[in-house]
Amino acid sequence: xxxxxxxxxxxxxxxxxxxxxxxxxxxxxxxxxxxxxxxxxxxxxxxxxxxxxxxxxxxxxxxxxxxxxxxxxxxxxxxxxxxxxxxxxxxxxxxxxxxxxxxxxxxxxxxxxxxxxxxxxxxxxxxxxxxxxxxxxxxxxxxxxxxxxxxxxxxxxxxxxxxxxxxxxxxxxxxxxxxxxxxxxxxxxxxxxxxxxxxxxxxxxxxxxxxxxxxxxxxxxxxxxxxxxxxxxxxxxxxxxxxxxxxxxxxxxxxxxxxxxxxxxxxxxxxxxxxxxxxxxxxxxxxxxxxxxxxxxxxxxxxxxxxxxxxxxxxxxxxxxxxxxxxxxxxxxxxxxxxxxxxxxxxxxxxxxxxxxxxxxxxxxxxxxxxxxxxxxxxxxxxxxxxxxxxxxxxxxxxxxxxxxxxxxxxxxxxxxxxxxxxxxxxxxxxxxxxxxxxxxxxxxxxxxxxxxxxxxxxxxxxxxxxxxxxxxxxxxxxxxxxxxxxxxxxxxxxxxxxxxxxxxxxxxxxxxxxxxxxxxxxxxxxxxxxxxxxxxxxxxxxxxxxxx
Amino acid sequence: xxxxxxxxxxxxxxxxxxxxxxxxxxxxxxxxxxxxxxxxxxxxxxxxxxxxxxxxxxxxxxxxxxxxxxxxxxxxxxxxxxxxxxxxxxxxxxxxxxxxxxxxxxxxxxxxxxxxxxxxxxxxxxxxxxxxxxxxxxxxxxxxxxxxxxxxxxxxxxxxxxxxxxxxxxxxxxxxxxxxxxxxxxxxxxxxxxxxxxxxxxxxxxxxxxxxxxxxxxxxxxxxxxxxxxxxxxxxxxxxxxxxxxxxxxxxxxxxxxxxxxxxxxxxxxxxxxxxxxxxxxxxxxxxxxxxxxxxxxxxxxxxxxxxxxxxxxxxxxxx
Numbered sequence: 001x002x003x004x005x006x007x008x009x010x011x012x013x014x015x016x017x018x019x020x021x022x023x024x025x026x027x028x029x030x031x032x033x034x035x036x037x038x039x040x041x042x043x044x045x046x047x048x049x050x051x052x053x054x055x056x057x058x059x060x061x062x063x064x065x066x067x068x069x070x071x072x073x074x075x076x077x078x079x080x081x082x083x084x085x086x087x088x089x090x091x092x093x094x095x096x097x098x099x100x101x102x103x104x105x106x107x108x109x110x111x112x113x114x115x116x117x118x119x120x121x122x123x124x125x126x127x128x129x130x131x132x133x134x135x136x137x138x139x140x141x142x143x144x145x146x147x148x149x150x151x152x153x154x155x156x157x158x159x160x161x162x163x164x165x166x167x168x169x170x171x172x173x174x175x176x177x178x179x180x181x182x183x184x185x186x187x188x189x190x191x192x193x194x195x196x197x198x199x200x201x202x203x204x205x206x207x208x209x210x211x212x213x214x215x216x217x218x219x220x221x222x223x224x225x226x227x228x229x230x231x232x233x234x235x236x237x238x239x240x241x242x243x244x245x246x247x248x249x250x251x252x253x254x255x256x257x258x259x260x261x262x263x264x265x266x267x268x269x270x271x272x273x274x275x276x277x278x279x280x281x282x283x284x285x286x287x288x289x290x291x292x293x294x295x296x297x298x299x300x301x302x303x304x305x306x307x308x309x310x311x312x313x314x315x316x317x318x319x320x321x322x323x324x325x326x327x328x329x330x331x332x333x334x335x336x337x338x339x340x341x342x343x344x345x346x347x348x349x350x351x352x353x354x355x356x357x358x359x360x361x362x363x364x365x366x367x368x369x370x371x372x373x374x375x376x377x378x379x380x381x382x383x384x385x386x387x388x389x390x391x392x393x394x395x396x397x398x399x400x401x402x403x404x405x406x407x408x409x410x411x412x413x414x415x416x417x418x419x420x421x422x423x424x425x426x427x428x429x430x431x432x433x434x435x436x437x438x439x440x441x442x443x444x445x446x447x448x449x450x451x452x453x454x455x456x457x458x459x460x461x462x463x464x465x466x467x468x469x470x471x472x473x474x475x476x477x478x479x480x481x482x483x484x485x486x487x488x489x490x491x492x493x494x495x496x497x498x499x500x501x502x503x504x505x506x507x508x509x510x511x512x513x514x515x516x517x518x519x520x521x522x523x524x525x526x527x528x529x530x531x532x533x534x535x536x537x538x539x540x541x542x543x544x545x546x547x548x549x
Numbered sequence: 550x551x552x553x554x555x556x557x558x559x560x561x562x563x564x565x566x567x568x569x570x571x572x573x574x575x576x577x578x579x580x581x582x583x584x585x586x587x588x589x590x591x592x593x594x595x596x597x598x599x600x601x602x603x604x605x606x607x608x609x610x611x612x613x614x615x616x617x618x619x620x621x622x623x624x625x626x627x628x629x630x631x632x633x634x635x636x637x638x639x640x641x642x643x644x645x646x647x648x649x650x651x652x653x654x655x656x657x658x659x660x661x662x663x664x665x666x667x668x669x670x671x672x673x674x675x676x677x678x679x680x681x682x683x684x685x686x687x688x689x690x691x692x693x694x695x696x697x698x699x700x701x702x703x704x705x706x707x708x709x710x711x712x713x714x715x716x717x718x719x720x721x722x723x724x725x726x727x728x729x730x731x732x733x734x735x736x737x738x739x740x741x742x743x744x745x746x747x748x749x750x751x752x753x754x755x756x757x758x759x760x761x762x763x764x765x766x767x768x769x770x771x772x773x774x775x776x777x778x779x780x781x782x783x784x785x786x787x788x789x790x791x792x793x794x795x796x797x798x799x800x801x802x803x804x805x806x807x808x809x810x811x812x813x814x815x816x817x818x819x820x821x822x823x824x825x826x827x828x829x830x831x832x833x834x835x836x837x838x839x840x841x842x843x844x845x846x847x848x849x850x851x852x853x854x855x856x857x858x859x860x861x862x863x864x865x866x867x868x869x
Contacts, residue, residue, distance in 0.1 A: 307623075343594065373619070
């Protein structure tokens with residue numbers, strides 16, 4: 001185990017069982033598909049990140065001097081589309097979820113392995129269409145596609161971008177379907193619902209949203225394409241349509257989509273906190289059910305994106321109320337995580353640092369949501385940098401922190417290698433500092449009134465100082481994101497081989513080898529314990545490492 | 550209005566600051582106090598239903614206070630006072646066209662007197678825009694095909710930013726302007742330069758030019774409804790519904806006359822969609838509103854522009 005060089009005789013596992021391109025491209029192994037996703041989403045993450053960097057550089061000075069106005073508009077549009085549809089939505093579910101859901105429930109694979117491969121191909125087809133669209137002109141509507149700008153005014157590639165998202169959406173639907181069926185039907189003997197890791201509960205809730213919400217964005221895209229190409233009057237008032245209808249349809253998916261991004265991250269963080277405080281999760285059932293509550297209530301708050309859009313006062317009232325209702329289960333989670341630390345035995349390994357980062361940033365992101373849900377304040381801060389800061393705190397501070405924490409936590413299982421702990425802790429710190437430096441100034445900018453999606457702010461040079469801070473932060477953040485990619489790649493070749501359970505963590509995924517064999521378990525596991533049985537794990541021999549039977 | 554929004558904002562900052570502090574202090578204290586020590590094992594705790602109830606209920610109650618307060622502020626933001634002066638706003642890629650009820654036209658600039666309630670009746674010629682004046686804490690999307698309304702009362706003279714806050718294409722960030730808040734006397738002087746007469750008078754001309762008056766006669770004999778006094782009154786529709794004739798209804802009747810036809814009239818009116826500009830629609834709306842004597846002050850009374858002028862002069866002289 002201590003040999004730093006690749007072992008000459010490795011146990012057979014999912015990585016070394018077969019070699020060659022086709023063994024990957026035609027695989028139905030959920031773990032290999034997870035790695036295919038990992039590669040693809042990392043690619044899109046760096047494309048989206050590159051756009052973000054150009055946006056921040058442009059905003060360094062008030063005048064529009066780095067790129068053309070149209071280029072800038074395409075940059076923020078494609079940053080949003082790539083990050084939302086091709087990175088954040090697939091990130092944790094398609095990589096960590098794909099890898100871990102069967103392992104955690106004690107199954108050999110997902111319920112539909114070939115459909116799982118199909119979803120990756122759909123994602124890739126969508127991704128290639130998006131790349132083609134970007135390389136041949138791109139889109140300038142903002143990722144929100146608001147009509148009638150998108151249907152009648154812009155001359156950019158709306159239909160192509162829409163179809164790319166349409167296709168990628170099916171990938172998301174099929175992944176959700178696979179998870180729901182797997183969690184219902186393929187749990188190992190003894191793995192009852194109340195013994196499931198909370199990661200699984202979070203993914204179950206996420207999958208429900210993917211299944212029910214994604215078809216709505218698909219049909220919305222079809223309607224946009226129909227109006228744009230066939231001039232059917234749906235959204236454009238000149239053709240007898242209603243532009244607010246578009247916003248209702250769009251946000252009916254795109255608000256729950258935020259929960260597609262954050263719920264899995266909550267699941268990851270729950271696992272990490274339990275492991276590194278060596279404790280069962282405080283209030284297991286409340287944390288589990290709060291995921292379901294978020295998924296359900298999440299469908300009822302979409303019009304809080306539309307308080308100034310021209311909806312009636314009374315509709316706004318209802319949606320404001322419901323938005324506060326959905327805040328309660330999120331608050332419950334934060335309190336339970338905090339309470340889990342109480343009387344724990346807390347270790348500060350890299351995954352835990354990311355989890356702490358998540359807690360801090362998600363708390364700020366969530367609480368600033370209270371500002372936006374307050375009708376009177378939303379009128380002032382909506383469509384400003386306040387909103388930009390708020391949703392980045394949730395989607396980047398929350399979801400990406402959770403994703404990185406999860407990647408560090410399960411990397412030894414995925415790759416069979418250990419990453420350099422010191423570098424990983426440093427990266428966590430850099431990401432946290434860089435993130436706050438980038439996005440905290442944007443809250444202030446927003447309350448000062450700087451509208452989002454502004455290419456040129458020479459009319460209001462007073463906004464420059466905060467923009468410079470934000471750009472400086474973005475470069476720090478960029479370094480923070482590059483580091484893990486470098487040392488993860490490094491570890492694949494030079495990292496120490498990982499033991500089966502390096503963290504002495506609970507959960508079935510740690511009871512098999514690192515990396516796991518193709519069918520996950522040599523023998524079907526039988527579960528007789530509750531999730532997070534750290535008391536038992538720590539009891540007899542603190543260094544005990546359960547091995548595969 | 551800015552004060553009311555800021556008060557709620559500060560309240561939220563305090564409440565959320567306290568919540569953040571509570572969570573962060575617990576996190577940091579637990580993280581330090583219960584850090585790993587060799588030989589010390591974590592104490593397993595199942596959870597606590599009473600605690601769960603407490604930390605669900607208390608935040609919920611706090612949220613409800615915020616919700617209620619936010620709703621009250623929103624109602625104020627969304628309900629223009631009855632005697633506000635009116636400005637018609639037409640947004641287009643990428644400029645703001647503003648027309649005062651008194652007839653002054655401006656582009657990307659809005660002059661208003663201090664202390665006066667100003668109601669903006671807004672529509673867009675093309676895509677969705679959003680009228681945003683950060684200093685007044687107001688924002689309202691401006692939609693094509695209908696009117697939306699916003700209002701403010703400036704309390705301090707000065708020049709304030711006017712932004713388009715809804716992304717609208719290439720020069721979105723160039724769709725900015727200024728709201729110039731002036732002392733009433735200065736405003737008077739500004740007002741008296743370059744007016745083309747009240748908007749309702751322009752509307753009256755358009756009304757005659759388009760031949761509206763052949764059917765919409767001031768007696769009960771016309772083939773169309775008599776428009777005298779119709780604004781702000783309930784209207785009985787052919788399909789049995791009743792609605793109040795507001796700006797949006799009048800606008801819709803001009804552009805899509807068949808949609809909400811008045812009871813007892815034949816569907817003979819042609820649509821004026823594409824035949825009249827947004828400015829002409831605004832003028833027609835202003836004219837039809839001026840036919841409604843029920844509305845007492847300001848813009849409603851600009852049918853008799855002389856009296857409005859008189860009011861203005863007296864106001865001006867008081868300041869002088």
